[in-house]
Amino acid sequence: MDHERIDAALREASDTRRVVIGAGALDAVESTFAQCFENAPVVVIADENTFAVAGQAIHERLRAAGRALEPAIVFPRTPTLYADFEHVLALEERLRTFDAIPLVVGSGTLNDITKLAAHRAGRQYMCVGTAASMDGYTAFGAAITKDGFKQTMACPAPRALLADLDVLAGAPSQMNATGYGDLLGKVTAGADWILADALEIEPIDPRAWPLVQDSLRDWTARPDLLHDGARQTIAHLFEGLIMAGVAMQISASSRPASGSEHRFSHLWEMQALGHGHPAIPHGFKVGIGSIAAAALYERLLTRDMRALDLDALCRAWPSRAEVERRVRQGHDIPQLAENAVAESLDKYITPKQLRARLTLIQARWPTIRAKLEAQLMPADQLRELLTSAGCPTDPAEIGITIAQLRESYWLARTIRSRYTMLDLVNETGLLDACVAELFAPGGYWARY
Ligand SMILES: [Zn+2]
Numbered sequence: 001m002d003h004e005r006i007d008a009a010l011r012e013a014s015d016t017r018r019v020v021i022g023a024g025a026l027d028a029v030e031s032t033f034a035q036c037f038e039n040a041p042v043v044v045i046a047d048e049n050t051f052a053v054a055g056q057a058i059h060e061r062l063r064a065a066g067r068a069l070e071p072a073i074v075f076p077r078t079p080t081l082y083a084d085f086e087h088v089l090a091l092e093e094r095l096r097t098f099d100a101i102p103l104v105v106g107s108g109t110l111n112d113i114t115k116l117a118a119h120r121a122g123r124q125y126m127c128v129g130t131a132a133s134m135d136g137y138t139a140f141g142a143a144i145t146k147d148g149f150k151q152t153m154a155c156p157a158p159r160a161l162l163a164d165l166d167v168l169a170g171a172p173s174q175m176n177a178t179g180y181g182d183l184l185g186k187v188t189a190g191a192d193w194i195l196a197d198a199l200e201i202e203p204i205d206p207r208a209w210p211l212v213q214d215s216l217r218d219w220t221a222r223p224d225l226l227h228d229g230a231r232q233t234i235a236h237l238f239e240g241l242i243m244a245g246v247a248m249q250i251s252a253s254s255r256p257a258s259g260s261e262h263r264f265s266h267l268w269e270m271q272a273l274g275h276g277h278p279a280i281p282h283g284f285k286v287g288i289g290s291i292a293a294a295a296l297y298e299r300l301l302t303r304d305m306r307a308l309d310l311d312a313l314c315r316a317w318p319s320r321a322e323v324e325r326r327v328r329q330g331h332d333i334p335q336l337a338e339n340a341v342a343e344s345l346d347k348y349i350t351p352k353q354l355r356a357r358l359t360l361i362q363a364r365w366p367t368i369r370a371k372l373e374a375q376l377m378p379a380d381q382l383r384e385l386l387t388s389a390g391c392p393t394d395p396a397e398i399g400i401t402i403a404q405l406r407e408s409y410w411l412a413r414t415i416r417s418r419y420t421m422l423d424l425v426n427e428t429g430l431l432d433a434c435v436a437e438l439f440a441p442g443g444y445w446a447r448y
Contacts, residue, residue: 007019014250016246022165026061030062033101037101039068041101043073043103045073046105084144085144087117088117088144092117101123102126107137125158131168131179134283135245138158140156140252141154147335150270163238165235173227173390179241180283181287183240185261186212188376190259191297194371198364199357199364208256211246211250212247215239223386223390262286263416264285272399293420295444295445299437303428305362324341330414336415343414344413347419
């Protein structure tokens with residue numbers, strides 16, 4: 001755990017002031033809270049599981065230290081808690097009945113609910129993480145489902161984050177595996193940012209990039225050790241997830257941590273939500289999304305961009321109305337379709353702009369390609385690492401059929417205006433041929 005690096009990153013961050021991670025870190029809960037909130041009263045928020053694991057001990061420690069406490073808010077074990085807007089409103093209402101600072105003990109769902117509810121109640125908050133399960137702890141914004149639709153709602157990251165390695169190591173192994181999938185996804189996310197930067201669409205933020213990318217290979221090197229609850233490996237994983245969150249905080253954008261692999265994941269998440277299918281852990285979808293993206297990158301990197309027929313590509317380029325029609329037709333969930341139409345039109349370029357972009361791609365491809373090759377890992381290597389971490393790698397394991405996966409290669413592009421390799425294969429007219437190769441006998445997905 002590189003505390004100096006984390007502290008240096010936090011000096012650039014807007015919301016989070018303190019991050020404390022270590023074995024026995026629960027002992028520092030009162031001092032950390034005091035550094036950020038002085039004498040303010042506190043309310044511990046947890047669910048039955050996290051209250052038993054750490055919440056109760058935290059509550060007792062704060063009480064023993066003489067701090068004013070509201071009774072803890074503990075969500076029941078059943079029904080399963082989802083990060084939906086109703087829970088946010090209910091918690092907000094509760095928080096408005098007193099002045100205490102929320103201290104949430106939990107991971108993704110509990111943190112997202114508390115993050116947004118605290119913000120709506122005009123309160124900063126503190127988080128005690130209980131699993132290395134995702135990169136949202138230190139990220140700006142909360143992923144909340146409203147009206148059957150998952151969206152990222154703007155709200156600040158916690159003022160302080162504390163995580164005890166003994167607690168993280170004791171988390172269900174599936175939770176730390178899903179965090180590993182989320183972290184490994186930064187490989188393709190970085191490749192997509194390299195593309196957007198080189199094509200002058202979205203410059204790389206020099207403050208955020210190194211936080212995520214400089215140690216990514218080290219953080220993800222030994223997934224096999226995650227199972228044994230190895231403190232060092234879990235510390236690495238958690239450090240990576242925290243740094244990714246801080247990078248998003250610094251950039252005020254999820255770009256440093258999210259590219260085409262997250263487009264696949266979000267598409268599948270919204271499809272499952274729309275069709276009433278069970279929810280799959282975030283990092284499991286991101287992991288398979290990373291394999292899907294890396295496999296497409298492999299096909300793309302075999303192409304010679306000088307061979308592109310710019311005249312033909314510009315002639316065949318769809319109008320705004322045609323894009324709208326195709327995108328709306330492609331999605332079978334009305335709200336998802338509407339959202340995808342808006343996102344797709346937001347990044348629409350004219351045939352003239354397309355010609356300029358293709359010219360730039362041709363001119364810069366040798367440089368771009370070299371950078372992509374340095375950044376990426378082969379799809380097979382990602383698959384081995386994910387398998388070793390205990391993550392699924394067969395789309396069927398997360399409820400995605402091969403036909404759905406194939407369709408996702410074009411649908412994933414439509415749900416977000418952010419530029420990724422999925423846009424590049426579309427603009428260069430290479431999407432259909434590359435995807436056909438992936439699913440042909442002997443192609444990457446032929447084994448499934
Ligand atoms: Zn993620």
